[in-house]
Every structure is written in structure tokens, then in C-alpha cells.
């Protein structure tokens with residue numbers, strides 16, 4: 269039995285988790301998911317990363333986008349647009365049911381973690397998916413145009429504005445959700461998923477107690493590089509590395525993770541950086557293919573990551 273806790277953002281983490289639950293006992297896996305991207309949209313609470321992870325593991329996700337539900341229409345959004353409502357965030361007709369359900373339960377006072385547990389149970393998932401916190405946490409992005417709410421920067425602005433700063437509103441008073449502390453303390457392996465270090469992983473670490481739990485388990489922590497050949501597989505990670513003054517490479521990411529992880533998974537394409545990363549950061553580097561193209565590559569990355577972590581644990 270290997271208990272695994274995964275620090276997770278959206279699409280990249282969801283794909284990694286999809287491989288992980290196929291190579292280990294799903295009930296031994298806890299995904300601790302970012303909620304800094306959450307937003308209120310037309311009166312509804314949207315938790316994009318929780319839904320992306322849930323839909324992916326339930327094999328319901330739209331494979332073209334990596335988020336939303338496969339085969340859904342957007343008739344409600346079209347009608348909302350005709351009424352003059354917000355139409356820049358692509359909420360699909362079936363996805364809408366999740367947001368109605370979640371918002372209704374939140375209005376009754378139920379915590380986000382309990383709602384997530386019930387949604388995932390309904391979908392037959394055996395792994396634990398939990399928001400990092402039940403409290404309000406919002407990523408605020410500093411740009412030339414001033415501070416933007418996360419989805420205003422990411423979707424409305426197409427992540428085009430250079431990012432000068434990031435802050436996580438609500439972090440100081442946020443508490444880890446009930447299963448978060450337990451999962452991090454009990455984990456044989458903690459994986460930092462191939463997610464955006466600034467937009468996905470930092471919000472998780474901003475919740476008081478979470479960073480400390482990860483660093484105190486550093487020997488069991490493995491980080492998977494989200495950067496291959498100086499480019500992000502998806503999203504603005506490379507642009508943000510650059511605008512915040514980091515090296516735009518897996519080395520730049522490794523420096524950020526050095527105090528958190530003892531093992532770093534580097535893509536084959538970047539193998540020439542391995543010895544530099546090892547000598548500069550003190551992490552043990554394991555080189556393997558990290559691009560998740562299909563089920564086989566997801567499973568290979570997940571099992572390779574576990575093996576790399578357990579070799580030292």
C-alpha cells in the first residue's frame with residue numbers, strides 16, 4: 269500500500285492523476301486541489317480545477333479542451349448572452365448542473381469539501397478529491413492593467429498580460445480542508461503535479477500549514493516539471509517564469525521547488541539540465557518522458573514518478 273497525496277491544479281494534474289489511479293490503489297490517492305481559480309459567475313460558484321480533476325477521473329471530460337463535459341452544448345450560454353448576461357466564460361449546458369448543485373449546497377451551509385466528496389462519490393470515484401480549503405481563497409493577478417481576478421486574467425484576457433505579481437486573497441485566514449492535513453501527514457509520497465507553479469501550486473502552499481507539511485516531508489516529495497524544452501505544455505507558466513524574473517526552463521522550476529521536494533522529474537528533452545539541477549538544488553533528478561499524450565504515457569509517468577520517489581524514501 270502506497271498512500272499518495274497530489275498537489276493539483278487543473279488539466280495537467282488531472283491527466284497525471286488519471287494515470288496514477290490506474291497504477292495504484294485509487295482509494296490510496298488524495299488529490300489536494302487548487303481553488304484560487306474559483307469564481308462567482310451569474311450567481312453560481314464555479315470551481316474549475318475541482319471539476320476538471322473530477323470530470324477527467326470520471327472519464328467525462330471534454331478531450332478537446334481538457335475542461336468541461338464531453339459532448340455538451342452551450343444553448344444556455346447563448347440564451348444568457350442574448351439576455352445581456354456574462355458570456356465570456358464558456359459554461360456548458362451539462363456542466364451547469366454541477367454549478368447549480370454546488371451553489372445550492374453552499375447556500376445551505378455545506379462545506380465545499382463535503383459537496384466535492386458527494387459529487388465524486390456519485391460519479392463512482394474511489395480516490396479522494398478535496399479542495400485545499402473550504403474557506404474563500406482567490407488568486408489575484410497583478411498586471412499592467414492593474415489587479416485582475418484570476419479568470420479575468422486567464423480567460424477574459426487570454427493570459428496575455430505580463431504578470432508582475434500574484435497574491436492569494438483570503439489565504440491568511442484560510443484553514444486546510446479536513447482531509448488535507450491528514451493526507452499530507454499520512455502520505456508515503458507527496459507529488460507536486462505538472463501544474464503551473466505560480467497559479468496552481470502556490471495557492472495551495474499559501475494556506476497556512478500546507479507548506480510546512482510539505483517541507484517537513486521533503487524526503488517523500490517528488491515534483492514533476494511542467495516545463496519541457498523551455499515551454500509549458502499548456503498555459504502561461506513559461507511567460508510567468510519570465511515576467512517574474514525566473515529562468516524560463518525546468519531549472520527555473522526546480523529552483524522554486526528545491527525547498528519542497530527531494531526528487532525532480534525532468535523530461536528527456538531537458539536531460540542536459542539534470543546535473544546542473546542536482547548540484548544547484550540538491551534534488552535528485554530522474555529523467556523520463558513527461559508529455560501525457562494518451563493513457564499509456566499518463567500511466568508510465570505516474571508509475572515512474574512513484575518509483576522515483578520510493579527509491580529514496
Ligand code: FO1
Pocket residue numbers: 277278279305314315316317319320335336356357358359360363419422423
Ligand atoms: N478555460 C478557458 O480558456 N475558457 C473558458 O471559457 C473556460 C470555461 C470553463 C468553464 C468551466 C470550467 O470548469 C473550466 C473552464 N475553463 C475555461 C478552464 C479554466 O478557466 C482554467 O483551465 C483553469 O482555471 C486553470 O486551471
